[in-house]
Amino acid sequence: MREYWTSLASLMGAVAFLQGVVHAVFPAELRAAVARLLGRATRAFSPYCYFDVTETEGMGTNEIYDAVQLYLSSSAAPAAGARLTLSRPHNASSFTFGLAASDRVLDAFRGAAVTWEHVVAPRQAQGFSWRPLPEEKRRFTLRIRRGDRGVLLPAYLDHILAAAADIRRRSQDRLLYTNARGGAMDARGLPWDPVPFKHPSTFDTLAMDPERKAAIMADLRDFADGSAFYERTGRAWKRGYLLYGPPGTGKSSMIAAMANHLGYDVYDLELTEVGSNAELRKLLMKTTSKSIIVIEDIDCSVDLTNRATAAAAAQPPKPRASIDGGAIDQDAAAAPAGAAARSITLSGLLNFTDGLWSCCGSERIFVFTTNHIEKLDPALLRSGRMDMHIFMSYCTFPALKILLRNYLDDDSSASSSSAAAAATMAGLETWIDAAEITPADVSEVLIKNRRNGREQAMEQLLEVLKARAEKRPPSAAAGNATGGGDNEEEEEEEEEEKRALESPKEGGGEDGQDEETEAKKQLSE
Numbered sequence: 001m002r003e004y005w006t007s008l009a010s011l012m013g014a015v016a017f018l019q020g021v022v023h024a025v026f027p028a029e030l031r032a033a034v035a036r037l038l039g040r041a042t043r044a045f046s047p048y049c050y051f052d053v054t055e056t057e058g059m060g061t062n063e064i065y066d067a068v069q070l071y072l073s074s075s076a077a078p079a080a081g082a083r084l085t086l087s088r089p090h091n092a093s094s095f096t097f098g099l100a101a102s103d104r105v106l107d108a109f110r111g112a113a114v115t116w117e118h119v120v121a122p123r124q125a126q127g128f129s130w131r132p133l134p135e136e137k138r139r140f141t142l143r144i145r146r147g148d149r150g151v152l153l154p155a156y157l158d159h160i161l162a163a164a165a166d167i168r169r170r171s172q173d174r175l176l177y178t179n180a181r182g183g184a185m186d187a188r189g190l191p192w193d194p195v196p197f198k199h200p201s202t203f204d205t206l207a208m209d210p211e212r213k214a215a216i217m218a219d220l221r222d223f224a225d226g227s228a229f230y231e232r233t234g235r236a237w238k239r240g241y242l243l244y245g246p247p248g249t250g251k252s253s254m255i256a257a258m259a260n261h262l263g264y265d266v267y268d269l270e271l272t273e274v275g276s277n278a279e280l281r282k283l284l285m286k287t288t289s290k291s292i293i294v295i296e297d298i299d300c301s302v303d304l305t306n307r308a309t310a311a312a313a314a315q316p317p318k319p320r321a322s323i324d325g326g327a328i329d330q331d332a333a334a335a336p337a338g339a340a341a342r343s344i345t346l347s348g349l350l351n352f353t354d355g356l357w358s359c360c361g362s363e364r365i366f367v368f369t370t371n372h373i374e375k376l377d378p379a380l381l382r383s384g385r386m387d388m389h390i391f392m393s394y395c396t397f398p399a400l401k402i403l404l405r406n407y408l409d410d411d412s413s414a415s416s417s418s419a420a421a422a423a424t425m426a427g428l429e430t431w432i433d434a435a436e437i438t439p440a441d442v443s444e445v446l447i448k449n450r451r452n453g454r455e456q457a458m459e460q461l462l463e464v465l466k467a468r469a470e471k472r473p474p475s476a477a478a479g480n481a482t483g484g485g486d487n488e489e490e491e492e493e494e495e496e497e498k499r500a501l502e503s504p505k506e507g508g509g510e511d512g513q514d515e516e517t518e519a520k521k522q523l524s525e
């Protein structure tokens with residue numbers, strides 16, 4: 001045994017001596033070149049190939065490096081014993097995990113296994129630079145089997161970029177964009193002003209019938225996951241929703257709930273600020289994908305009369321300079337007399353939602369709201385433009401239960417099981433339809449009275465419902481309060497119509513218009 005140790009020691013001594021000789025005789029550059037050559041020779045026989053993604057690229061940061069970091073931090077499995085770093089990026093509401101130096105993560109894509117290594121090496125001393133580089137050089141090295149290269153690249157990188165963008169969007173606060181300057185650009189060439197969007201409305205807090213709510217949520221989910229479907233069917237990846245109903249029934253709350261549900265940004269388009277159809281197009285082109293473009297109170301925004309009537313009523317074409325500085329806006333010239341002050345035309349708006357321009361990005365949702373659906377041109381409402389018409393009704397009993405839960409359920413002294421509470425609840429159920437009260441008004445009553453306890457607040461609400469129902473014409477109130485009587489069949493028919501309107505319209509535009517006529521009839525009653 002002793003001889004073994006003696007020979008090992010002399011071998012190590014010989015290696016150290018040789019190393020000293022090599023260092024003394026061969027310059028550093030030559031040694032590095034030999035090492036590179038050896039590395040290349042080993043890689044030539046290796047079953048793997050390697051790709052480096054460096055942190056910096058030229059003078060700037062490398063977007064792919066950031067994307068890989070974000071992707072690996074949430075999607076891939078760290079190898080056993082790997083260390084993760086924890087951070088919270090600026091303006092983000094959640095934490096992200098990053099890979100520490102020299103650790104590995106394993107991932108798989110389309111059945112092929114890949115390994116990522118995070119390599120951190122000290123940077124050689126740098127001379128003077130206006131833009132000092134980080135002290136360490138960081139890179140991710142992707143190792144894949146040679147045979148998998150065709151399967152993985154570039155699809156795997158595309159997958160990583162898309163996943164990282166999704167994570168970034170979900171972890172960062174969403175933005176609400178407005179066009180307060182019309183379509184005029186700011187110094188960065190953007191017509192939209194962003195502010196953080198922190199509306200607390202969600203589908204959970206939104207008061208409406210649970211089945212209708214579930215149908216809308218499913219439709220939104222189908223849309224968001226429908227990339228392959230839209231590509232296969234040759235449709236532009238966009239969807240239009242029209243929210244209509246009396247003021248205070250939750251149209252704006254629904255938009256916020258949609259944005260929160262999908263994690264989309266919101267573009268609140270103020271049409272009255274937009275000078276021309278050309279400006280409208282520019283605004284559209286500057287929206288990002290995965291966003292909801294909202295036009296509230298569409299009936300009040302522009303004169304949206306029927307295209308045919310508009311053309312007949314049009315003044316003799318009077319060329320009018322757009323605010324872009326002298327360019328003639330042809331659409332504006334054809335504007336109807338009533339819209340002379342503004343040059344947005346119905347056809348401009350139709351092109352905005354459905355024309356070729358609307359497809360200059362993907363995954364966009366258009367939401368229009370109105371209190372008066374009967375004022376809208378059928379052309380605007382047809383399928384493909386407004387695919388789903390959602391009637392936001394006065395507060396129904398299922399919706400009321402959601403509001404009671406939202407506003408009163410934090411009251412720990414609540415004893416809703418008492419006989420008195422049950423009687424009040426039954427009273428609310430009886431009177432809610434007859435009162436024709438909006439969820440906004442119900443919320444107001446509950447907010448004002450919640451300090452007095454759940455039961456008191458409910459009793460107060462019942463008083464308000466009764467008072468409202470009694471103020472209404474006796475026939476309408478009685479019919480509703482007693483559960484319908486003779487009107488029951490008519491009501492059922494109305495319900496059917498509403499359901500039909502809310503069912504998604506994938507196909508022909510003509511059907512959409514027929515249904516729309518029904519909706520108008522129903523609203524004008």
Ligand SMILES: Nc1ncnc2c1ncn2[C@@H]1O[C@H](COP(=O)(O)OP(=O)(O)OP(=O)(O)O)[C@@H](O)[C@H]1O
Pocket residue numbers: 205206207208245246247248249250251252253254371392438439440441443
């Ligand atoms: N369906 C609802 N669910 C929950 N809260 C509601 C609902 N409808 C109205 N509210 C409450 O009433 C307030 C006003 O609602 P919202 O602004 O969404 O109504 P709207 O239909 O957009 O009204 P308008 O037509 O006047 O724009 C909201 O702040 C919200 O708290």
Ligand SMILES: [Mg+2]
Pocket residue numbers: 251252253296369
């Ligand atoms: Mg609103």
